[in-house]
Amino acid sequence: MTELTVAPLEPEQFDGLAWFLNAAGLPSSDLGDPGRTFYRIDAESLIGYAGLEGEGDDRLLRSVVVLHDRRRAGLGRPLVAAIEKEAREIGVRRLHLLTTTASGFFRAIGYLDADRVSAPSSIAASREFTALCPASATYLVKVL
Numbered sequence: 001m002t003e004l005t006v007a008p009l010e011p012e013q014f015d016g017l018a019w020f021l022n023a024a025g026l027p028s029s030d031l032g033d034p035g036r037t038f039y040r041i042d043a044e045s046l047i048g049y050a051g052l053e054g055e056g057d058d059r060l061l062r063s064v065v066v067l068h069d070r071r072r073a074g075l076g077r078p079l080v081a082a083i084e085k086e087a088r089e090i091g092v093r094r095l096h097l098l099t100t101t102a103s104g105f106f107r108a109i110g111y112l113d114a115d116r117v118s119a120p121s122s123i124a125a126s127r128e129f130t131a132l133c134p135a136s137a138t139y140l141v142k143v144l
Contacts, residue, residue, distance in 0.1 A: 004047070004082045009038045017049050017063070024065045025101070027132040031063075038063060041082055047075045050083040053128070057093040058120045060128055064102075077109055088144050095144060096123045098137040111140035 009017060017038055018028040031038065038051040047070045053060040061083065066076050087095060096119060099106060107113070116129070116139045123129060 003043070004078055005042045006082045006086055007040050007042070009040055009049075013040070014038070020049060020065050020067065021063055023068065026063060026065060027128070028063075030127050030132065033127070039083060039086065041079050043075065043078075048079050050079060052083065052087055052092070053126060054122050056122065057091070058123055059087060059092045059095055060123055060126055061087075061095040061097040062128055064097075076105060080109060084142075084144055093144055095142050096120075097140050098128055098133040099140065100134065100137045103138040103140065106140050111142040114139050114141045
């Protein structure tokens with residue numbers, strides 16, 4: 001497989017990201033809020049997007065989406081690995097996420113189930129936790 005490239009998105013590129021998130025049933029209403037960095041991931045051409053939210057040791061992994069026509073090609077794992085590498089490089093120690101549809105995928109790549117009440121306050125206060133994701137969403141954490 002071709003090496004992946006990861007590039008932060010500029011705000012003027014959020015419309016494209018929002019379109020893909022909406023098509024995948026993922027939240028997009030807070031893309032422009034402060035404290036978020038979204039990335040475009042390419043392997044010769046665009047394969048998907050992912051984002052990191054927050055500051056410090058604990059960050060929210062969010063908006064992970066592989067383009068529909070690139071799914072089922074084994075690109076999800078390398079896409080997440082590329083974002084985890086970005087996170088480690090900026091000093092993140094733990095990634096947190098909420099999912100309603102992909103818990104099996106994330107468990108298979110090392111994310112562990114956690115109780116929402118155990119989330120650090122910075123994660124628990126995020127819009128993902130408080131408003132955008134339903135209470136029924138699975139909460140997972142991975143130590144990097």
